[in-house]
Amino acid sequence: MALQESGEMYLETILILSGRGKPVRSVDVGEYMGYSKPSVSRAVGLLKNGGYVVTDPDGYLLLTEEGRRAAEKIYERHNVLTDFFVELGVDHEIAAKDACRIEHIISDETFDAIKSRATSD
DSSP: OOOOHHHHHHHHHHHHHHTTTSOBOHHHHHHHHTOOHHHHHHHHHHHHHTTSEEEOTTOOEEEOHHHHHHHHHHHHHHHHHHHHHHHTTOOHHHHHHHHHHHTTTOOHHHHHHHHHHHHHO
16 A cells, blocks of 8 residues: 555654654544544554554554554655755754655655765765
8 A cells, every 4th residue: 555645644643652652542643733533543544454553452553564664764754854954044944844745755866865965964
């Protein structure tokens, strides 16, 4: 199953929230993203069907290996692009918003070139 932008955003959110050291619930994802419970429920169902997320016996969301890889990839893109734009002189808030849009559509080749340039300075 190919991920859409919204799926990537959900995976990235689950990764961020799980990095805080607490189990992640659907309601936490909804609060973080500002989405309704039905929207989150539908998205989580799609991610489960795609093999990206599972729930434990207590209902907490866990990324599968494939889900973690996808989430880490998009999160890395977000961070590298944000830092790159800030280095260019863009305000951090604007840089983060632009990175959030671009991270989903940028090609691997272009991202790798930006990452290479950003880490070589």
